Every structure is written in C-alpha cells, then in structure tokens.
Amino acid sequence: MHSFGYRANAVVTLAVTILAVMCSMASLSDNFNVPSPTAEVKVLNINWFQKQANGNDEVMPWSSSFTYFKHFGHPIQPFVAMLYVLRYTFYNRHVKVSLTVNISADLSSLFTWNTKQVFVFVAAEYETPQNALNQVSLWDGIIPSKDHAKFWIHTTNKYRLIDTPGFFNTQNPPKKSKLLNGLNIRFTPSSISLLFLHGC
Amino acid sequence: MVESIRSLQIRHVLNQIISLGMIVTSALIIWKGLMCVTGSESPVVVVLSGSMEPGFKRGDILFLHMSKDPIRAGEIVVFNVDGREIPIVHRVIKVHERQDTGRLMFSLKNDLRDNNFGDDRLLYAHGQLWLQRHHIMGRAVGFLPYVGWVTIIMTEKPIIKYLLIGALGLLVITSKE
Numbered sequence: 001m002h003s004f005g006y007r008a009n010a011v012v013t014l015a016v017t018i019l020a021v022m023c024s025m026a027s028l029s030d031n032f033n034v035p036s037p038t039a040e041v042k043v044l045n046i047n048w049f050q051k052q053a054n055g056n057d058e059v060m061p062w063s064s065s066f067t068y069f070k071h072f073g074h075p076i077q078p079f080v081a082m083l084y085v086l087r088y089t090f091y092n093r094h095v096k097v098s099l100t101v102n103i104s105a106d107l108s109s110l111f112t113w114n115t116k117q118v119f120v121f122v123a124a125e126y127e128t129p130q131n132a133l134n135q136v137s138l139w140d141g142i143i144p145s146k147d148h149a150k151f152w153i154h155t156t157n158k159y160r161l162i163d164t165p166g167f168f169n170t171q172n173p174p175k176k177s178k179l180l181n182g183l184n185i186r187f188t189p190s191s192i193s194l195l196f197l198h199g200c
Numbered sequence: 201m202v203e204s205i206r207s208l209q210i211r212h213v214l215n216q217i218i219s220l221g222m223i224v225t226s227a228l229i230i231w232k233g234l235m236c237v238t239g240s241e242s243p244v245v246v247v248l249s250g251s252m253e254p255g256f257k258r259g260d261i262l263f264l265h266m267s268k269d270p271i272r273a274g275e276i277v278v279f280n281v282d283g284r285e286i287p288i289v290h291r292v293i294k295v296h297e298r299q300d301t302g303r304l305m306f307s308l309k310n311d312l313r314d315n316n317f318g319d320d321r322l323l324y325a326h327g328q329l330w331l332q333r334h335h336i337m338g339r340a341v342g343f344l345p346y347v348g349w350v351t352i353i354m355t356e357k358p359i360i361k362y363l364l365i366g367a368l369g370l371l372v373i374t375s376k377e
Binding site: 116117119132134137 | 254255272273274291293294295296297298299
C-alpha cells in the first residue's frame with residue numbers, strides 16, 4: 001500500500017495537477033489585460049540603386065532629390081512613399097529601391113505573465129488589379145521581454161519590396177487610382193500568448 | 201480442480217488483452233477526435249530544428265489549429281513541402297490573394313537567421329516558389345516546452361523505442377491488478 005511506486009505515483013499526479021491549474025490560471029488571466037500599444041513609422045528617404053555592369057550597386061544621383069525630409073522638413077507620408085516606390089520600379093526594372101524608416105513604439109502593455117515574446121513587423125498592405133490583397137513584410141523584429149518594449153529604430157527595410165510576377169507587365173499596368181487608395185503601411189504588433197506558462 | 205484454475209487464468213489473460221485493447225482504442229479515439237476538432241492532419245507536432253528561436257526551441261510541442269480564416273502575415277504556421285513528410289514551422293511574411301479565385305500564395309521565413317533571400321524558398325520543392333493553402337497544416341496556437349524530446353529521442357535512436365515498449369509490455373503482463 002505504501003510502496004515506493006504508489007508514493008511516487010501520488011506525488012507526480014499532485015505535481016502535474018497543480019502545474020496544470022497554475023498554467024490555466026495564467027492563461028485565463030490574460031483575458032483581463034487590455035493592451036494599448038502605440039507605434040509610429042516615418043519614412044525618411046527612398047534610396048534608388050542601379051546595378052552596374054560589374055554587379056555593383058550605384059546610388060543614382062537623382063535619388064538625393066528624394067530626400068524629402070531634407071527638403072520639406074517632415075517625413076514622407078507612408079502611402080505616398082509606397083506609391084513612388086511601386087511606380088518607379090514599374091518603369092525601371094533594373095532600379096532597386098530601399099526605404100529608410102524610423103520606427104518608434106511602446107509595446108510594454110502587451111507583456112503579461114502569459115506572453116512569451118512579441119513579434120513586431122511592418123508590412124505594406126496594398127491592392128493590385130490582379131490581387132485583392134497583398135501583404136509584404138518590410139521589417140520585423142523580436143522583443144523578448146518588457147525591458148526592450150520601448151524602442152526607436154532607424155533602419156532600411158530588411159526585406160526587398162517585391163511583388164508577385166505578373167504584376168509589373170505592360171499588358172496589365174497598375175491602376176494609379178487603385179494604388180493610391182489601397183496603400184497604407186500598417187504597423188501590426190502580434191503577441192504570442194501561449195497556453196502554458198513559460199518560465200514558471 | 202485443475203480445470204477451475206485453468207479457466208480462471210484464461211479469464212485473467214482475456215481480461216488483460218481486452219483492457220489493453222481498450223487503452224489503445226481510446227488513445228486512437230482521442231487522436232482522431234483532435235484531428236476533427238482542430239481541422240488539421242496532425243494536431244500536435246514537435247519542433248525539430250532551432251529555426252524559430254528564441255520563440256520555439258528544438259524539442260517543443262506545438263498544438264495546431266486550422267480554421268477557415270484567411271492566413272495573414274505574421275502568423276506562425278506549420279507546413280509540408282511537396283514530396284517531403286517532415287513538417288516545418290515558420291512565419292508568414294508575404295501574402296498575395298488573387299481577386300478572381302481567392303487563391304492565396306504565401307512566403308515564409310524562419311525567425312532566427314536573416315538570410316539574404318528574405319524567405320525560405322530554398323526549402324521548397326524544385327521549381328516551387330510559393331506555398332498555398334493546401335500545404336499548410338495549421339496555425340500554432342499553443343505550446344509545451346521540452347516534452348517533444350521524448351519523440352525526438354525515440355525517432356533518432358529506435359532501440360529506446362523497442363526497450364520502452366518491451367518494458368511496458370512486461371509491466372502489463374506481470375501486474376496483478
């Protein structure tokens with residue numbers, strides 16, 4: 001009756017039960033948390049590169065005319081920036097584009113006991129004649145803990161701005177009006193809230 | 201006298217066989233039920249590589265759920281490449297949804313390395329550039345750390361699998377209850 005196996009069985013059952021109760025309480029308490037994150041993306045510059053014959057990238061001399069920030073003193077509206085990018089890469093296939101952006105955010109309200117990490121990304125969401133919805137990720141980052149939740153980053157886009165093949169062809173040019181209305185850069189923090197408490 | 205003892209033993213053995221069968225069948229029922237509820241072919245997967253660190257480490261178990269909601273950028277999905285059975289866990293970074301057919305094409309990436317290509321096309325089948333909805337097994341909705349190591353060890357060293365099953369079988373036969 002009081003053999004080793006019996007006692008071990010009882011202890012393990014109790015431990016697992018308590019652990020399960022604690023973890024479900026942690027995940028249920030997540031519902032009470034109302035997150036209020038703030039974020040802002042400012043496009044500072046659009047850099048144009050052209051491939052030389054030897055494979056080097058050359059910054060086009062006229063890209064300096066698009067240092068909007070320097071001229072006008074305020075950053076480019078994100079959707080205007082995207083419009084420039086897409087329109088000019090349509091007309092010049094061998095021109096590569098990158099955006100310089102300022103990203104600032106305060107995501108500390110997203111961190112609860114049940115949060116493992118916060119994955120943050122900036123995606124461009126737009127509509128083309130062929131596709132009802134396109135989401136292309138430009139930059140992403142991982143925030144492991146609340147200490148890093150308030151950040152300010154000055155960076156170029158991590159991933160190239162590429163659309164699916166078939167969009168940039170002469171038979172089906174992008175409709176200007178649709179681009180203007182559909183383009184916006186949406187800043188979507190997505191937090192991974194997991195079923196079981198991590199680190200308890 | 202001897203016949204009564206023999207009949208008792210036969211009953212005992214039959215009892216054990218039936219209870220073993222019940223255990224196996226109920227496990228199967230739970231598994232198939234999970235498959236129905238989550239809508240995914242494999243509702244529980246083990247993370248095999250460290251490509252999603254620091255979020256998911258090798259040996260974690262992921263619970264999957266597949267709903268009719270369209271898949272959007274930023275979600276963690278588990279997918280199968282054409283012709284390969286091993287599921288891969290990555291995050292969606294690009295989504296293109298066509299106007300007429302509503303067909304979705306995705307591109308995914310691991311969290312850990314920033315490779316120059318920006319996505320994980322190298323993992324796909326030859327000539328395949330995008331993933332579609334039928335490749336996706338499900339979205340990750342929950343996780344259990346470290347429990348998956350049991351499966352990894354059993355797959356990589358099959359001897360341990362046979363030892364475990366043999367020991368369990370011995371326990372069942374020799375237990376008096």
